[in-house]
Structures are given as C-alpha cells and as structure tokens.
Amino acid sequence: MIISRHKRPAKLRLDYELIRALIPDGAKVLDLGCGDGQLLADLIGFKGCEGRGIEIDEAAVLECIRRGVAVYHGDMLEGMGFYRDGHFDVVILSQTLQQTMDPPRVIREMLRVGRRAIISFPNFGHWGVRLQLLWAGRMPRSPALPHHWYNTPNVHLCTVKDFEEFCEREKLQTVEEIFLTPRYRPISGLLANWRAGLAIFQLQRLPQQP
C-alpha cells in the first residue's frame, strides 16, 4: 500500500518519531487510538508497512480515510477482537493507556493480536507532578497532563515504577524503554521515575519456560 512518496507529512510529534524508529520496515502495524492517521500514513508511505488503525472519534476517522489509512471506527478492545492471534508485528498505544477502562485487558489483547506492543504514557511519578501535589496541594497539570481534575479523560494514571511492576507481574519482557522530559527531550533511564514526563515501552511476552 503506497500513500504518497512525494509529500513528507508535517513533522510528527516527537514520541511518534521515536515510536516510528522502533518499527521495522514492512512490519504489520496496528495503531490503537490512531487519531487522524498521521503516524500510520507515515509508516505505510515511508516504511512500506501494512498499517491498520482503530479510532473512536468520527472526525478523526474521516481524516484517516482521506489519508488512505484503513481504520476501524469504534472501541479498541472490540476492534482488536476482530483479529486473529499474532496478526500484527507491532501494536501501538500512544498516550492512551491511562484513558482505557481496563488497561490489563488492553495490554493482554495487544499482545494477543501482535508480537510486540509499543506503549507510551505520561509518568505520574515525575518530580513536577509530585511537587504540585506535595507543595501546592493541587491536582498536577503539565504538557503531558493538560486537563483539570473535572475534565480529565485519564482514569488510570501510573508511574514508571508502577508500570514496570505491572510488566513483571504480567510476565512481560521490556525490549526497549525510552524516557522523555515533559517537553519531549530524550533522557537516560537514570532516576527515570523522577525525571521522565513521558515513557515509551516496547514489550513482548516472556518466552514460555519449559
């Protein structure tokens, strides 16, 4: 599937750029909450990927169709349920995990339909977040967490530490982890739970022990 080899899409969000770099050429990719399909169109057009999307917002779905991205309009768990085991090489969930009603089920389903999962999420353990709660006594807000308490779609926020512990319990292996400041500057993994505003994990199931 070729979208266009002439026009490079507008600059992608930096976490998109980093996620894009993790995806091998020609991979079969599913993007959950794919929005207007920018990342998928880019992967299809420039990396020869086979891309599919799931998106709940009608206007965003229309934009995907305009871009030529095959997209499912609806809930991500329902949409993933349509695929056979291991259909995809990679399933992407970019900054949406914290908005899902049942994150463990979403992640399990991602690793059922895909060999690997790439998940990015805002780190609630970032020092700025902690300080806002500790000193100001206010619900934290940041570029990664722009909402007020009363209108936030984020129902399952977590910290890097929480997520790592979750992966261990679910027997998920971290293939790659990338940390960014709240302003999307890449940083090392040193004290990531204090320093990272955004974390990107690439996961796969641990090989079954004999």
Added chain:
Amino acid sequence: MSIDDAVPIAEGSQFGGANSVGLVRTQFFTFAQPPNELELDCGQRLGPITLAYETCGALSPGRDNAVLILHALSGDAHVAGYHAPEDRKPGWWDLFIGPGKAIDTTKYFVVCANIIGGCKGSTGPSSVNPATGRPFGLGFPMVTISDMVRTQKVLMDHLGIPRWLSMTGGSMGGFQVLEWAVRYPGQVASAMPIATAARLSAQGIAFNEVGRQAIMADPNWQGGDYYDRDAPRSGLAIARMIGHITYLSDEQMHAKFGRRLQGRDRFGYDFKTEFEVESYLRYQGDSFVRRFDANSYLYITKSMDYFDLTSGRGSLVEAFERVRAEFLVLSISSDWLFPTYQAKEIVKALKANGVPTTFLELQSPYGHDAFFLASAQMSATIAGFLENVQRRVRGAAAAEGQRP
C-alpha cells in the same frame, strides 16, 4: 427525507447546476436468448433477459475507473441527473454522483442497472412472458441476489469493463455489493457496502412478510394476475407504509411530526387521517403505488429474505476467503433495520481474512434511509476512499507494467 420527496434543483442550471451530470437516458441490454437462458438459483431458466441501465461520466482509456451503483428495494437505474429538462427531481442518488461530488463523474465512470425482478425497465413479473404473450405475474421465476449479480456481470462484460474500481449500494444494494465481492473477487478492486448486512435478520424478514401479506390480501391482487385490470393499490400502499416506518427512526419521527395534527386543531374522534405522521405515511404509500409494481415488491422482498452470504459457503469468515477488494463498510447510528452490529459482523469476518477494511458508523438521527440524504461526512468518506483506491490501483498497474 426519502427518495419519494422532491429534491430541489440547485440554482444555476435547469439540469441541476455545474455539479449535475445533466441529462441522461436509460439504455437497455438484452441477453440470455433461448436456448442460452440464464439458469437461476431456483433451478428455473430465464431468457431473454433485459437490463435497463444508465451511465454517467466516461470510461477511461485504461478501463480502470468504473464504479457500479447497486440500488435498493424500490430503486431503479436512474441514479443521477435528469431524463428531461422539466423533471421535478433528479436520479435517486444525485446528491453523491456528479462533477465534484463524492463519486466525481469527471474521474469515474458510473454504471447503475435496474435489478431483474424489478419493474423499471429490467425483466420482471410485469414483463411479457414470451411463452404466453402475457405478463409473467406469478409465472415469473423466483430470483435471488446472486441471480441479480450474475446478470450484472453479463452487463459488465458487454460494457467492456475488466474490473470495477469500486461498487457501492445501501440496504439491498449492499447485499449485491457483498455478493459481487465474494462471487467475482478478481473483478472488484474495492467495495463500499452501506447500511447493510451479510444476511437479512428475522426482523427484516418479518417486516417483508407483513408487506407481502398486505399485497396478497388485497382483492385486486388476483393471484398476481391483475395487469389488465385494477392493481392492488391499497395493499401495495400499506406494504410501503410499513416499510417506510422501518426506514425512519423514532427520534426523527418525533422531530419531524411529533403528535401534531394535520390541518386541524382538535381530534375528530373518527378514523380519518388526523396526525401529520399518518398523512405523511399515506402520501408515501400513494406516491409509491404510482411508480411500483406490486408483484415486483413481492419478488424483490423475497430475494432479500433469501439472502445469506454464508449459505453454501460455510461461515462468514470462509465466505470472504477469496475476497480481493478493499472495503469501506458504513453503518448509520440510528438504523434499526440494519443495525451497526450487523455491519460489524461483516467487518470482523473481513478482518479475520486480512482484507483491508475501513469501518465508519455515521452519526445520524435519520435511520436507515440516511444514506439517501445529504451528508458531508458520507460524501467526504466516499470521495476520500475512492481517491486512495484509484491511486493504489493505478500504482499497482504501473508497477505491474514495469515488471520485466
């Protein structure tokens, strides 16, 4: 509102303005001359068969831009434009077909044929039976969706079209789209079924049966042999009224009619038409009997009842195994005759086969008939999908041509 309501002609031209296809004429193609009749699913043979069809736009030199439009229960070949300058309204899907519209006739060659069993120029129960010299009536063989599609394939070959760039249709038109993609996978590059299902539900069969019973209970029906006397008008009108209720939504009926009375302030305490919604339904019924044949209504609804894409093909997943088209599946949020879950069954089976499939549930309060109505979302969706399909098809053809 529905295809029976006049669509105002846009200003600027007597034929509907710069984005109208203008004047079109119905053409006829006759084939399956005895002894080469078409063998139907029911086991009987039918021939000669005539299909009435219309085209808009021009077939490209590469013959790669043809789009087939499949009509629903009461539709016909007159899909866009006008037959005569004095026509009150254009073809039934004129809102979506024309220069600059969703299916842009400056880019695509549009074909629409009346189904067999119909009464709009194609062979049906009101046609003359060559064996008797009289109208077929109930002597017409039962036809199925796949029979309709097989006749359309003969027309396709006659028009010199090697493969459809795309095809679309709502409701029963969607049945034909699905049947095409499964029966002739190599001839369908893309498919856009709208407000449809892989099989008619029990509820759909039930409404069809009530409609048929209304027709057959009309004393004028005479076992289908009424062509030289009064037609079963009241039966057909009731069938249409019932059908029409299923094409609307509760919300839309409330908004459009509420409990308002028609031309009076208080109840008359009698059985005359009082409520606006009654008056509207009567108008729909009355205008329908002027343009439709009761026996055709019986045959076509029966073909819908028989439709089940899985029959003889195992499961729906297995039915789609040979499909090579990419799909755009559209459903309408307020459609309770073909609810969204039925479209999702199609999507699920397509995805299980790895078929590139886009699904969109259009948010609309207008019920099943919403696919006849102007919708910026639906137009943008169809236009965007077609454009990308054409780019891919032409890209693949170019790559094929370069291969040593």
